[in-house]
Amino acid sequence: MAKTLAVSPLAPAAFPQLPVIGGVEFAVAEAGVRYAGRTDVMLARLVPGSTVAGVFTRSATRSAPVLDCQDKLGGDQSPGAAIIVNSGNSNAFTGRNGVEATQAVTSAVADVLDLPDARVFSSSTGVIGEPLRHDRITAKLDELTASLSPDGIADAARAIMTTDTFPKGSAASVDLPGGRVQIAGIAKGSGMIAPDMATMLVYIFTDAQIGFDALQQMVSEISDATFNCITVDSDTSTSDTLLMAATGASGVQVEPGDDAFRAALHKVMLDLAHQVVRDGEGATKFVEINVTGAESDADARTHALAIANSPLVKTAIAGEDPNWGRIVMAIGKSGAAADRDLLTIRFGDVLVAENGWVSPDYREDQGAAIMKQSEISINVGLGLGQGAATVWTCDLTHGYISINADYRS
Amino acid sequence: MAKTLAVSPLAPAAFPQLPVIGGVEFAVAEAGVRYAGRTDVMLARLVPGSTVAGVFTRSATRSAPVLDCQDKLGGDQSPGAAIIVNSGNSNAFTGRNGVEATQAVTSAVADVLDLPDARVFSSSTGVIGEPLRHDRITAKLDELTASLSPDGIADAARAIMTTDTFPKGSAASVDLPGGRVQIAGIAKGSGMIAPDMATMLVYIFTDAQIGFDALQQMVSEISDATFNCITVDSDTSTSDTLLMAATGASGVQVEPGDDAFRAALHKVMLDLAHQVVRDGEGATKFVEINVTGAESDADARTHALAIANSPLVKTAIAGEDPNWGRIVMAIGKSGAAADRDLLTIRFGDVLVAENGWVSPDYREDQGAAIMKQSEISINVGLGLGQGAATVWTCDLTHGYISINADYRS
Numbered sequence: 132m133a134k135t136l137a138v139s140p141l142a143p144a145a146f147p148q149l150p151v152i153g154g155v156e157f158a159v160a161e162a163g164v165r166y167a168g169r170t171d172v173m174l175a176r177l178v179p180g181s182t183v184a185g186v187f188t189r190s191a192t193r194s195a196p197v198l199d200c201q202d203k204l205g206g207d208q209s210p211g212a213a214i215i216v217n218s219g220n221s222n223a224f225t226g227r228n229g230v231e232a233t234q235a236v237t238s239a240v241a242d243v244l245d246l247p248d249a250r251v252f253s254s255s256t257g258v259i260g261e262p263l264r265h266d267r268i269t270a271k272l273d274e275l276t277a278s279l280s281p282d283g284i285a286d287a288a289r290a291i292m293t294t295d296t297f298p299k300g301s302a303a304s305v306d307l308p309g310g311r312v313q314i315a316g317i318a319k320g321s322g323m324i325a326p327d328m329a330t331m332l333v334y335i336f337t338d339a340q341i342g343f344d345a346l347q348q349m350v351s352e353i354s355d356a357t358f359n360c361i362t363v364d365s366d367t368s369t370s371d372t373l374l375m376a377a378t379g380a381s382g383v384q385v386e387p388g389d390d391a392f393r394a395a396l397h398k399v400m401l402d403l404a405h406q407v408v409r410d411g412e413g414a415t416k417f418v419e420i421n422v423t424g425a426e427s428d429a430d431a432r433t434h435a436l437a438i439a440n441s442p443l444v445k446t447a448i449a450g451e452d453p454n455w456g457r458i459v460m461a462i463g464k465s466g467a468a469a470d471r472d473l474l475t476i477r478f479g480d481v482l483v484a485e486n487g488w489v490s491p492d493y494r495e496d497q498g499a500a501i502m503k504q505s506e507i508s509i510n511v512g513l514g515l516g517q518g519a520a521t522v523w524t525c526d527l528t529h530g531y532i533s534i535n536a537d538y539r540s
Numbered sequence: 541m542a543k544t545l546a547v548s549p550l551a552p553a554a555f556p557q558l559p560v561i562g563g564v565e566f567a568v569a570e571a572g573v574r575y576a577g578r579t580d581v582m583l584a585r586l587v588p589g590s591t592v593a594g595v596f597t598r599s600a601t602r603s604a605p606v607l608d609c610q611d612k613l614g615g616d617q618s619p620g621a622a623i624i625v626n627s628g629n630s631n632a633f634t635g636r637n638g639v640e641a642t643q644a645v646t647s648a649v650a651d652v653l654d655l656p657d658a659r660v661f662s663s664s665t666g667v668i669g670e671p672l673r674h675d676r677i678t679a680k681l682d683e684l685t686a687s688l689s690p691d692g693i694a695d696a697a698r699a700i701m702t703t704d705t706f707p708k709g710s711a712a713s714v715d716l717p718g719g720r721v722q723i724a725g726i727a728k729g730s731g732m733i734a735p736d737m738a739t740m741l742v743y744i745f746t747d748a749q750i751g752f753d754a755l756q757q758m759v760s761e762i763s764d765a766t767f768n769c770i771t772v773d774s775d776t777s778t779s780d781t782l783l784m785a786a787t788g789a790s791g792v793q794v795e796p797g798d799d800a801f802r803a804a805l806h807k808v809m810l811d812l813a814h815q816v817v818r819d820g821e822g823a824t825k826f827v828e829i830n831v832t833g834a835e836s837d838a839d840a841r842t843h844a845l846a847i848a849n850s851p852l853v854k855t856a857i858a859g860e861d862p863n864w865g866r867i868v869m870a871i872g873k874s875g876a877a878a879d880r881d882l883l884t885i886r887f888g889d890v891l892v893a894e895n896g897w898v899s900p901d902y903r904e905d906q907g908a909a910i911m912k913q914s915e916i917s918i919n920v921g922l923g924l925g926q927g928a929a930t931v932w933t934c935d936l937t938h939g940y941i942s943i944n945a946d947y948r949s
Binding site for chain 2: 223226229366440460461470527
């Protein structure tokens with residue numbers, strides 16, 4: 132049973148007003164997969180012609196639903212599609228039983244919605260290694276189908292939560308030559324994987340009309356700059372899944388490479404990614420790390436992730452300690468190119484270190500003032516080239532230890 | 541000022557009785573580099589003909605004393621040598637000033653002991669980025685020289701401590717065809733780098749006679765299987781240093797590839813490495829991770845370190861939670877080859893998971909009983925090949941957060 136956790140201090144003030152996306156309907160149910168007294172299954176039905184693209188965990192031990200989704204991407208979109216998600220059990224590392232459970236759920240959804248199996252995508256999130264009670268999900272399919280509604284997306288955002296302390300949603304609209312299109316997305320994740328619990332799941336819907344190849348490419352590219360640039364604890368879920376569906380209900384065509392649509396989708400995905408970090412387990416600080424002047428973008432990302440994942444950097448931030456020595460350490464260990472004596476380090480706008488040493492103008496109280504804020508930027512210049520990267524993370528606190536050490540047994 | 545921390549629950553019962561190593565003398569002093577009321581400088585003098593080998597941090601931002609030691613390895617050994625170490629200040633990321641401070645200290649030692657500068661090795665450990673008050677060290681050199689003594693190694697082990705909660709020493713003797721030789725070593729480190737504080741420093745002495753090339757090769761190879769197989773928090777010091785000196789005072793020659801000497805040295809280095817893990821900040825569990833059946837030894841090590849460094853695995857161990865799902869997760873994310881359905885996972889001797897799922901005979905109370913022990917082994921079989929690796933780590937507790945977040949500012 133998931134403990135009720137206090138809402139993250141970094142949570143947005145409220146769940147946003149999400150627009151209705153033509154061509155999608157949602158329903159939720161209390162199936163009792165693991166939790167009692169809350170919704171734990173969500174169903175989304177997509178009209179015929181909807182394209183579905185996806186991005187998934189790269190884990191070598193990924194779950195049966197993830198493998199099933201990957202198999203199904205790019206299939207015939209004429210009959211429509213559905214997405215079924217449960218929380219409470221991840222159906223990961225469940226052997227042959229896991230494959231059977233995924234088949235049982237997706238086939239039953241296909242039957243009740245009159246779709247081919249190949250157009251039913253599923254996700255599961257929750258405890259690893261326990262058999263998924265798929266009968267509890269299929270028992271609710273008639274109820275779910277009967278209650279499908281175009282404005283159920285906020286309820287869907289709640290049904291997929293596990294250790295999340297707030298539901299996550301984001302939306303954008305774009306005026307294209309053919310008319311206005313809408314994008315709305317929901318996500319769950321406390322920024323980590325886990326057993327008892329977590330995993331990141333993201334579902335994004337648009338009424339724009341986009342071919343599969345163009346949608347898949349756009350989603351893959353933007354994921355690299357958003358969801359693949361956040362880290363809470365460096366651990367990778369066996370179940371991470373992002374699915375994006377374009378229903379075409381607006382009748383407005385998006386061409387591959389349309390900049391306005393891409394920018395709007397980027398905004399939605401970045402907002403959802405940031406919300407996942409803001410719900411990082413035990414998080415009290417939202418941290419942006421910018422690395423510039425690296426030999427390559429890949430090197431910049433390696434340095435940025437080394438800083439973001441360093442337990443010593445993360446605990447210093449938790450302690451509001453402007454401990455720039457730990458930034459130097461993280462850069463040194465990352466494995467990417469760096470020259471100690473060319474480094475510059477800024478907390479916010481405050482120049483802390485340069486020329487291989489603390490800046491002569493820096494005063495510790497300046498750094499300490501930055502560290503007291505709830506949103507912090509750490510800016511590193513390497514002085515070697517043009518490579519740049521930005522990643523987002525949170526601090527490492529007693530709350531993280533409490534959630535993950537004091538939890539299960 | 542370093543806080544006084546409670547002695548680690550994983551500490552050995554007592555500091556071992558270390559033998560006198562012919563050809564080495566030690567002295568310690570209270571120089572007040574940063575700490576008051578305790579020794580913080582140690583000096584070791586080595587007789588003419590002593591070989592000195594070393595292994596150092598691979599950090600790209602390594603400290604001035606590390607770079608200086610690396611330059612000096614392999615020089616003419618006829619005049620003898622010295623090692624000078626201070627705690628309280630790491631002289632790391634101190635720019636040009638850091639180079640000057642290292643020169644000032646090593647030159648002064650060279651003068652007082654009548655050695656060439658090139659035979660004086662130095663280390664500094666403590667806060668990063670603050671100027672080293674080298675005058676406080678050099679002011680103590682006459683006192684240090686006057687008190688050099690063959691049996692001062694235990695005092696030396698104490699003088700180099702920073703956040704360590706106990707001094708670390710280990711010894712072995714070897715009977716070779718030419719006679720008996722002794723090995724004695726000391727180390728400091730709480731398994732992490734840091735600012736306010738830590739770093740791993742190791743000094744090993746033997747009265748055997750060994751050429752530089754043979755000694756360097758042996759030390760490098762054994763380090764790879766000992767000090768490079770421990771991790772506390774995945775962070776790498778800018779100052780890690782291991783120096784080994786062979787005085788030849790026993791008159792007993794060790795040939796390159798001598799198995800008995802190598803085995804004895806391996807035992808001393810492994811013991812010291814384990815003591816560093818046992819003093820890991822906040823540690824309550826000593827954990828051995830064995831990975832077998834990997835495609836290569838390198839893959840096995842990648843998996844083992846992914847498990848050892850995973851915050852979710854480490855917090856599960858802290859919580860005495862037999863959470864094997866997190867082991868699966870760590871293997872999945874490591875990037876090395878793995879097949880979910882061929883994995884076996886054992887806690888101690890208890891088979892937990894096999895064939896891509898929990899073992900049918902496994903009961904959670906068996907795993908829970910293992911997790912209550914203070915020494916835990918996690919044994920993973922990949923079923924792919926012959927690659928194997930062992931690493932050692934500790935758990936991640938509230939104590940770690942307290943030491944590193946609640947500390948400096």
